[in-house]
Amino acid sequence: MKIALTYSTKNGLGKEFNKRFGVDPDDEDIPPDLFAEGDDPRTIDAIVNALQSNNHQVISFEGNDEVVNNLERSRPDIVFNVAEGLFGDWRESYVPLICERLGLPYTGSDPLTLALCLNKARCKEILSFYKIPNAPFRVIYPQGNGFDPNFEYPAIIKPLAEGSSKGIFDNSVVYSAEQAHSVIADCFEKYNNEPVILEKFLPGQEFTVAILGNGVEMEILPIIAMDYSQLPAGAQPIYSYEAKWIWDRPEKPLSIFTCPAPIDEKLKNQIETLVRKTCAVLHIRDWCRLDVRLDENRIPHILELNPLPGILPNPEDNSCFPKAARTAGYTYPAMLNKVVQVAARRYGLS
Ligand SMILES: Nc1ncnc2c1ncn2[C@@H]1O[C@H](COP(=O)(O)OP(=O)(O)O)[C@@H](O)[C@H]1O
Ligand SMILES: [Mg+2]
Known part of the structure; x- marks a missing residue:
């Protein structure tokens, strides 16, 4: 082709x-x-x-x-x-x-789905409509509206529509309304008054899940588990900008990821069911990576979706989609070819 x-x-x-x-x-x-x-x-x-x-x-x-x-x-x-x-x-x-x-x-999802997944709040509103677990949240605008004095802490503050851990720093996890106000003000200043999302902090284990294909043929690649105990002492257990781009470097790699995730069959099934339902509801096509985290009751929640997942080729870069694909037996070219194949099939081209 x-x-x-x-x-x-x-x-x-x-x-x-x-x-x-x-x-x-x-x-x-x-x-x-x-x-x-x-x-x-x-x-x-x-x-x-x-x-x-x-x-x-x-x-x-x-x-x-x-x-x-x-x-x-x-x-x-x-x-x-x-x-x-x-x-x-x-x-x-x-x-x-x-x-x-x-x-x-x-290849990939349509313009509406891509835009919805980038706006974390709009995406969560749809998930909530379909009763798909995701953390309670508020959107806060630079004019000051949106702040709920009764919001429960700890919470995390993220720019509303970014990716690649952009704007998510170790100090984005906050424990009081006062602390939240200060981090939110910094975020507005730094990101040109982009609205922020204040989200309940989910304390449980984190996973990221890559999928390939469509409908009943959709393949869920081996789940990746994150282990934040490798981060410097006192760091928040999150995949922050520091964790992704500063503390984990090819010359000094951190083993944050385990694939396949060492989890029991029950949790694996729960996560896979959540992922399938989420992809169906949001009309995800061909490929995607979904971030999942457990709440205090070990219930898997969707954190966010990446319908244009990062695909760094060098295994040492710890790029999660290729990592999951490698664990499933796909070489880098085979992984990309599969994306082309499933997209082509969707259009009736093959
Ligand atoms: N509600 C939350 N509870 C706990 N940790 C969170 C929450 N939201 C985000 N995080 C942490 O922050 C990281 C980055 O957030 P995410 O929404 O995935 O942003 P990005 O689009 O930059 O990947 C997550 O991988 C997770 O470690
Ligand atoms: Mg993410």
């Missing part, structure tokens, strides 16, 4: 930022994690190589404002989309919407 890979590199996002705001992306006032969701060119190369090794013809485009013309001109059989985009809660939907408009098949 002729595949167009669409992506967002950190460099490409920096250029888009510069084009829109006229600000140098290396300016020291820019938060160090502003482009955290952008891919490294080595990841893009690895995806291209993997798709080529499956005998596909591959062309690749940065998901910027030239992508419309590039896709229209090249008319691939399918678009392999990993573009994270930069502006707004709908940024991951940009390339899929263009594909819809041009009538091009593409």
